[in-house]
Amino acid sequence: MRARSALFDLYGDHLRARGSQAPVAALVRLLAPVGIAAPAVRTAISRMVIQGWLEPVALPEGRGYRASEQATRRLDEARERIYRRREEPWDGHWHLVLLTPPGDRSARVRLRADLAYLGYAELSDAVWIGPVASPELAGVLVRAGASARTAHARDVDPPPVEAWDLPALRASYDGWPGVARDLVARHLAAPGDPDRAAFAARFHLVHEWRKFLFADPGLPAEVLPPDWPRAAAARHFAVEADRLKPAADRFVAGCLPGAADCRP
CATH class of the missing domain: 1.10.10.10 (Winged helix-like DNA-binding domain superfamily/Winged helix DNA-binding domain)
Incomplete structure (x- = not known):
């Protein structure tokens, strides 16, 4: 980490x-x-x-x-995605970004990572597509020194889901419960302060789940297979995160100003 x-x-x-x-x-x-x-x-x-x-x-x-x-x-946007309890309705429109990239190579690399984080994928050279328009797009473009024209498209045939690596994403979601169980068990078995252990377990749990924010564009259910595993993986994450939260919160409170019992 x-x-x-x-x-x-x-x-x-x-x-x-x-x-x-x-x-x-x-x-x-x-x-x-x-x-x-x-x-x-x-x-x-x-x-x-x-x-x-x-x-x-x-x-x-x-x-x-x-x-x-x-x-x-x-x-705030990341937290909403991490702890999302239900799927948002989709209006059926895809958001197109016709990009004029920055001249600096490092800025282009960062821009690609930022666009992927916002849920966009490169459909063809300098054309990016996402399931919704991100409110962060304008700021990301400004910070990169880039510009873009944008458009909404409804009838994209076939749906552009192949722009994302869905087989790899499915495998990650399928494997998530096992990863989460092993991670939490390893931390909670550590000797010492149980609140500290719960904090470390929950911190790593959230950190690993947060990686899905960079891999999962949040495609609507309408264009995904009916057995898509995102919801089941999210439920497992929520149960474990909620279970560990009270002890983790106690540890955080003890480390902030006014407390004398934080044990790093």
């Missing part, structure tokens, strides 16, 4: 409901149970400030960092 991803998970899953901010010392304490060392945390914070995801803030306990407006939008 990389420190940057771990910080996104921490702010999105634990700090969003606690003001979206924390002192540096608390961030270090909270990421220690998941194997992120203090120097890596501090380096990742510095880079996320430069990238506009975090903002320095003066707190009574010392220097801290708050999620930026840009980060808050991304975290």
Whole structure:
């Protein structure tokens, strides 16, 4: 697990409901149970400030960092997708993005990753398609130095589902319950503070499930096979995440300002 991803998970899953901010010392304490060392945390914070995801803030306990407006939008959207309990209705329209990519190669690589995260796939050269129009698209294009024309298409025949690797995605969903059970059991068997173990177990559970945000475009049921395994995998994730949450919340509360019993 990389420190940057771990910080996104921490702010999105634990700090969003606690003001979206924390002192540096608390961030270090909270990421220690998941194997992120203090120097890596501090380096990742510095880079996320430069990238506009975090903002320095003066707190009574010392220097801290708050999620930026840009980060808050991304975290809220990600949280909605992570904990989505039901499928949203689809209006039958595909969203087309006719892209003029940036000249810089690294910007193009980042743009491709961002478009995939938003649910788009490259249908042909510089033509991307998604099941819905993402409200984040304009910001992603601006940050990359790119531009695009967009359009909605209803009668796409055949449906462009081959633009995504659905066989690989199905295999990942089918294997998810076993992955989740092994991950949680390994953490909960560790000696020591059970709340700390539950926090680490839930943190890694959410982190692994979050990877589906980058792989699954959220295609509507109308264009997927009737036995598509996403719903069953999501139910398994929700049950385990809910079961671990009370103990994980106790550990987080103990590591934030005003508590003296956090054990990194």
